[in-house]
Structure formats: C-alpha cells, structure tokens
Amino acid sequence: MKKLAALEALQRHRTDQVVVTSMSVVRPWGRLSTHPLDFASADSAMGHTADFALGIALAQPERRVICLNGDGSMLMTLGTLVTVASARAENFVLIVVNNGTYEITGNQQIPARERLDFVGLARASGFPRALAFEDAEAFDSALADILSEPGPTLVELRVDAEDEGPISRTSGEPAPYLQISLEASARLLREALAG
C-alpha cells in the first residue's frame, strides 16, 4: 500500500480529531491537511510521539486523538503500548505506519522487519482492538468504525518504503505546521483545544 493512499483515506474520514504526526508521515500529512488540530512531532524527541499524543488523549477524553507513528519510533518505546492499554484511553487511535525502515534517515532497515507484528504486540499489551491493513481500500472501509468505536485502538498500516527525507522546521517547508517552532506549535494546539 502506498502511504499517501492510506493518508488520503484518513483525511476523508477526519473531522474534529487531533492528528499527531511523526517522521515520514509529517510532510505527506501536511500536504493533505492544514487543520488547526494537526500537530507535527518534528524537531522533538525520538520515539516519544505516541506517549505525547496519549497525554493529549488523557487531557481531552471527549475528543478522539489519532497518532500517526513510525515503526522505528514505536520500537524505541514499545513499553508505551502497555502504558496506553493501562490508561484505558478509549479515545486514542495509535496508527503505526510500518514500512520496515527508518525512512527519513535513508531507509535503513528496522530490527526484525520480516517477523515484526505490531498487532500482536498491541494485543499482548492489552489493547482491546488491534487491526492491520495492507490495502488502502480496506483501511478506508474500516475507518468509520476505527474513529468511533471505543479503544484504545492500534492500527498497523503496512506500506511501501519511499524516500521522504529529513524534516526541518523552517519557512522552506511546504507544510504550514512545519514553518513554526515546536514551542509555537504546542501553544497553537493548546489554544485550539481550549477554544
């Protein structure tokens, strides 16, 4: 599955959910969406997007929070799967975009890429719902339920490795949410959520 096809499906179904992006998804999502509740976890800490997004979900239990995490990022903090399940954040959707590589640093392979099963890891960690998709149409068909049924839900999207390069936060980035600092982005999202 092409990453963009999956993101386009998500964009069609997205309404008022917070969307937190990471790594190779940051730029493609920024090309599709300029929603005030978009947040790029870029120029941040490695492997700490899912836990940051969980914090937003715990703060805003009435609002769905979608985290688009990388496979390598997820591997850096696998314990977060247990933390999410323990917190019983029903409004949290954790999407792991699995291309088998550290794409933005040059597509180096992640460990155990042939055997890795994020759905199995999520279920063993206590997630009540965990789903995998290799086809954008199937993902599209399931999204209405994914975004409405109680979670926490883990979705593994098995996508092709592409060639998204390193991300910066500069005026030269095409996505508006990358044209401001991480601090400014955090404050904008805080204001949007308070509004």
Place this chain on the structure above:
Amino acid sequence: MSQTDDIFEGLLRLGVTHGVGLPDSVTAPLIARIDEHPAMTWTPVTREGEAFSIASGLWVGGKTPVVIVQNTGVLESGDSLRGVALRMGVPLLCIVTYRGRAKMLAAGWTPTPTTHSDTRPGQTLDRDWLLRPDVDSTALLTEPTLQAWKVPYRIYESPQDLDATWDLAQNQVRPAILLLPKAAPGAVSANGSDQ
C-alpha cells in the same frame, strides 16, 4: 504533617490535575494519595521518559500535570525531557527522589550548588568517584546533569520549596525539578539500593 501530606496538599493547592510517573518507596505514598483523590488522575508508565512526554501532552490538552520519578529515571529520560518538555516550553513541575544523596554526602561529595544560597565549592567528579562502590553514581550525576541540561531544580527542605519549584517552572516556562532527599524509614528503591 508528614512530607507526603505537605506535598500532596501543595499539589492540590496548585491545581494539579494529573500525576504521571513511576513509583519508588519514597514517592509511593504520595502517588497513592493522588490515585485516590477524585480531582486527580494517576497514570503509571513503563519507563520514565514516557512520563515527560505524556505530561507535556496533558499540558497541551489544558491540564496541569506533575511528573513523579526517581533521579535514575530522570537520567533515563534525557531525550524526552530535552526534546519534548523543554523544547515545547512546558512549565512542568517534576518531583524526583534524590536516591543516594545521604551516602554521597557522607562520603564527602558535595555537588556544586546553583539554585541555593549555599556556596560551598564543588569538587572534581573523576573516575574514582564514579566507580566507588559505597557511593551511588546516580546521586553523583543528578545535579551536574540537571545543570548541564539547563533544568532548574531545588532540594526539598520545607513545603515552601514545592511552591518555589512551581514558580521556577512558571517563570522560566520550562520543566523544573523538586529533588526529594529524605528517605522513608527502611526505604529501598526498585533496584534494591537504599535511598
């Protein structure tokens, strides 16, 4: 009132809504109070780095979190503390057990103070100190690390230090740490070291 009572009442007065972290024998009574109080929520983590990211998400979501971990957990949390909480400019109160401080002081090591009026000179933290079996290197490295990371801190001596640490975080718009040096009777840490 006990130290736990003083700090818990202080957290209530400051409007703290969420606690995030990982307990040890010193902070377990405080965490139990947070977990039992209807106005607060406790979220346990599997590794301390998650706590700083989750707390940052809670703050972005409009809540007032406190992080509660041990000093060895702060050392583990470097990238999360740097890349999320500091980089987003989150005015985050953190309560950290100062494991090993008593033995460190008894052995003759005095960290160079930065935030107290105490002006005793520091010493050279050389290899011999770091390898001494009778001194916990976590304690030796706690204050130098916080100074290097530009994280303001205070050592708890009275309930006023909680408010002073809160003010540090608010005024400097960054995480600030209250170090808890006092041991509960017979207290031991998760790895069996005395406090």
